Amino acid sequence: MSSKPPRQHHSPSARGASSPAQTTNLRQLFESLTGEQRRNQDLLASLSFAQRSFTNLTRFLELVPVVASRLLMTDGALLVPFQADGRIWREQIHLVSEQMPKQQELLRRLGSLDAGHLAGFGSDDTQILSLDRLVQRFIPKAGLFATSIVARGRSRGRLYVFDRSGPLVWSEVHRRHAQMVADLTGVAIENDQLLQEARRHERVDRQLSIGAEIQAQLLPDHCPVIEGVDLAARCRPAFQVGGDYYDFIPTRPELMGRRRERGRWALVMGDVMGKGVPAGLLMTMLRGMLRAEVLSGLPPDRILHDLNQLAQEDLAQSHRFVTLFYSDFDPRTRRLRYANAAHNPPLLWRSERRSITRLDAAGLLIGLQPEADYGLGEVRLESGDVLLYYTDGVTEAPGITGDRFDEERLISALERACRSGRSAQDILDALFDRLDRFVGVDRQLEDDASMVVLKVPEAVNLPSVALVDRRPLA
Template identity: 45%
Template sequence: MTAVPLPRQPSQPSDRTTAAGGGAAPDITPVFALKELVARLNREQHKIQDLLSSLGFALRSFNNLNQFLELIPLMASRVTDSDGGALLLFKPNGQVRLERLHCQDSRWTREIRKAMETATRQVTASLPTVAPGETISLLPGAIATLDHQVSHHLGSDVQLFGTAILVKNTERGRLYVFSRDPQYTWTETRQKLVRLVADQTAVAIENDELTVELRKKERLDRELEIGAEIQLRLLPRQCPKIQGVELAARCKTANRVGGDYYDFIPASYDQMRSKKDGSSERGRWSVAIGDVMGKGVPAGLIMTMTRGMLRAEVLNAHSPARILQHLNRVMYADLENSNRFVTLFYSEYDPISRTLFYSNAAHNPPLLWQASTQSIRRLDTLGMLIGLDADTHYQDAQVQLNPGDTLIYYTDGFTDAADQSGDRFDEENLTKAFEWACQHCHTPQEILEYLFDRVHAFTGAIDRNADDMTLIVMQIKE
């Protein structure tokens, strides 16, 4: 706020009136001058309040940061009754750029701009070279040099004041205000006003960056939703009708996009063409379950790649072990570069002979409940992870299934599920729960629901799980 001196009293009385009693009347000029001074101070105070209020309104209303920054040098000079202002911003690569400039007298604009740009070039040239994409923060020494260079190039006849624009305790620029009036002084009040404008500038910059991050997040969320929708469509929409078999399946991902995979694949081209008329029930069907190491988008992409390659390989009519071997060789280069691997259990069921042919690539072995013996056995073969070793060999095995037998394929989301103490549900608890379900539940869907409920009760988490959880229940009927 500009300090206005009191008007000086005249040394000689100049305009007096005579009272009725003949004496001299008191001079009332100082009273009028004092009233005018108070009125002027009030007008200036209201002007400053109006300007700052307008700046606050712009901060709330403008969606474009550039529009707001355009006001900053103007407002800073207006609230301090100075000749102009300049806004300099520090870029992530360390460069200093003159962002906005305002001069009350446009004749000085070119001269002031040249001085500011010369100062910024000299400071930028003294900074170390930064590689593309890297960021650098100006050190206090560089900022002090910048102040010195700006003052030097503007000249000694310019009254200059500069303050920092701090965003999250990091200096992101400088706001300079200047005057060519030799009587102009940077009072404490004027300095506070400049700092107030600088603070609002920092808020605008931070709000803009938060808005950009929010838009990025919204765009990523939308892409994840699309990815999750595509992945969900790639999983079987319903269990197929296979002669003498009843199925139930569910995949519950920890994130919107997961790395678990299961599939039911007709074992021949003829079956794929005959799915609509129901004749595929009598043909062989592949039942597969897999798990990509990790979660989220990378695991989901690899899962999608695995699905496509496996479906193409199944139609070649090789044995389960040969199918896994070919799949491993094809996927090895891509998985090696990604440092991710896939566990996969692949099986083919022949409804005519009720025989299950299978091979395992280091996946959790399925559990088979044999009704005739009231016992559970694990279906497993030797074999390494898909993508770990290009020359890995896999083994074939088979098992005869009978009416009443029930088989579960599952991922490690079940056995690795942990309670509040960190104890895992593990395979032993899953086996006990499966055994109870086979004795008390009547359909594969009931068994599936019971096993999911048991895991949720163990972990205490109903709506969320730490890892993807997938389960297939296959039951042989008469």
């Protein structure tokens, strides 16, 4: 493929003193060259202005072949852009030509080219050569010049300029002008794709923010008042939307006021395997199922059994499982019944013995198999006891050195906090402070981390008062 030569200008022979006619010719030649140079600069400037000003990429791409043909003084120009994956961008093919035969047929063939519908077409040299040959076949006697449109090392399209009068003879200036048009086009296409990507990210961010708001509303925004215990809870998601779940559910929601505070409450801690939006959606689904199950009044082991059967199909399709520790607490007797679906066993600080034990019961993950049995445990909480529910995002959190926070460090931190006789909120704050110091203040957690602290306040021992006999003396 060659190029049309610029208009040839021959300097007059200087065989002696210049005549007035020769001087006039030189002046006209200089003015012509200066005018042509100014015209070319104006054309390139107009394309640069359009690139900066047009918010509609289609309008800019329509302008490209017009400017290319006028700048290079050819009969026509053809722009064949590629999409981000390398396929021919059929909707953005633009052709400008003065009375070119079969113009519409060429556009139709380019749009229906089978190979052009495949990803990676634009980066395949063999396919680009076949594209060039196709264009050449429709203008067989024309001079044709083609150059690639490249941005950030990726092929963004192909620009053709042609002249039906015959072969083109290009000067270096012509080549540079053609390449400048191609480069400006590549930048425009790249900028538009970056803009579209940024807008997609903004939409996703908005959706995530909405999801995070909904999830935050589903998690309790404050701990309920339950007679005889002090509660504190916090969830710190690794992403905007997480898979951790904790809840406080009255088993008899119709009760109000003091009767509700004295009624039985379900205390739940769970974790959907995975992170982000999918885990958050499954957590939301399970929350609805569990809250419905709580109304049945069944013991914890039966609650988990029924929940496992209800969630089986949805979890199987998502290829995810759920760990869940379910317990119910009766304030009148201080008895806590519990069942565990392979969740981290809560830690129980026994104030009288000054030691920590685990609350655990046998049970499989929710969603692992349809028929699963769950063990039932029971414990009576005493004055000063502290119960810590948590997710594995706490114990699996990596520190600066690469070590995990692990259960041993959590037990040590809980023991120190409990020995100080703090409130449930103070204990929770102390545990998160210890976790933050271990992970690093400026580092993001890799997984959602949630903790719930339940404390039975210490009994208030009133001082004994000596009885005075106030009967009158005889």
